[in-house]
Amino acid sequence: MQAERTLLAWQRTLIVLVAVALLYLRDPLLPGGVQTGGDPLNRLFPVLATLAALGGLIVHLRRRWRSTEHGLHDDRTGRPPAPVARPWAMVLVSAAACLLAVAAAVGAFAG
Amino acid sequence: MTEGNEPSGGGPTDAGAQRSGGSRGVEPDYRFTLANERTFLAWIRTALALVAGAVAVLHLVPLNWESGLRLAVGFALTGLAIVITVYAPLRWLRVQKAMRRDQALPMSALPVITAVGVALVCAVVLLGNYWS
Numbered sequence: 001m002q003a004e005r006t007l008l009a010w011q012r013t014l015i016v017l018v019a020v021a022l023l024y025l026r027d028p029l030l031p032g033g034v035q036t037g038g039d040p041l042n043r044l045f046p047v048l049a050t051l052a053a054l055g056g057l058i059v060h061l062r063r064r065w066r067s068t069e070h071g072l073h074d075d076r077t078g079r080p081p082a083p084v085a086r087p088w089a090m091v092l093v094s095a096a097a098c099l100l101a102v103a104a105a106v107g108a109f110a111g
Numbered sequence: 112m113t114e115g116n117e118p119s120g121g122g123p124t125d126a127g128a129q130r131s132g133g134s135r136g137v138e139p140d141y142r143f144t145l146a147n148e149r150t151f152l153a154w155i156r157t158a159l160a161l162v163a164g165a166v167a168v169l170h171l172v173p174l175n176w177e178s179g180l181r182l183a184v185g186f187a188l189t190g191l192a193i194v195i196t197v198y199a200p201l202r203w204l205r206v207q208k209a210m211r212r213d214q215a216l217p218m219s220a221l222p223v224i225t226a227v228g229v230a231l232v233c234a235v236v237l238l239g240n241y242w243s
């Protein structure tokens with residue numbers, strides 16, 4: 001149960017990451033519902049980098065979940081795997097969130 | 112950290128000592144490690160919520176605020192998010208090491224920093240609405 005709850009926490013986090021990345025990609029809202037239709041290419045790089053990290057995380061979580069019999073058994077310890085994801089996955093998800101924050105701040109200067 | 116006072120698999124175990132990533136001590140009960148991991152993920156979701164607010168203020172929503180005020184709010188939100196994303200994995204590691212060594216969990220200033228930062232942002236947003 002604990003491992004399953006942790007996997008769900010990972011999934012929620014990754015879903016929020018996708019939502020924020022897509023929010024950043026969206027055109028600015030203007031009064032009257034008019035959209036600028038501006039070129040979002042300058043916003044594309046951080047979003048693509050985030051989505052690439054996301055893909056790696058999903059593959060890692062999926063493989064680890066299956067190799068540990070759905071979070072029930074770690075061959076090395078004979079107990080449920082802890083943590084569910086490897087530490088590098090935590091660094092990666094932190095870096096992806098940090099990249100979006102930096103891109104939002106820098107983008108405010110660039111216009 | 113509060114779940115399960117009587118671990119079914121026992122307390123710290125030597126079985127996981129080899130995968131402790133260079134840290135001394137023995138691997139704690141897996142439920143505590145998983146709780147630590149979920150806490151880390153909750154911090155990341157908090158950071159992402161702050162980023163979403165920053166994107167809304169800086170890029171999406173048209174606000175009749177002073178430009179400096181808008182930038183101050185946006186940068187405060189992104190700054191808080193960056194602090195959290197840098198600190199969260201370090202915090203996870205410190206807690207993990209403390210549990211491996213059977214020490215008391217280290218205190219963290221992050222909840223206070225986040226609470227004060229968000230309160231300040233809320234105050235500035237209120238000012239922005241009345242001072243537009």
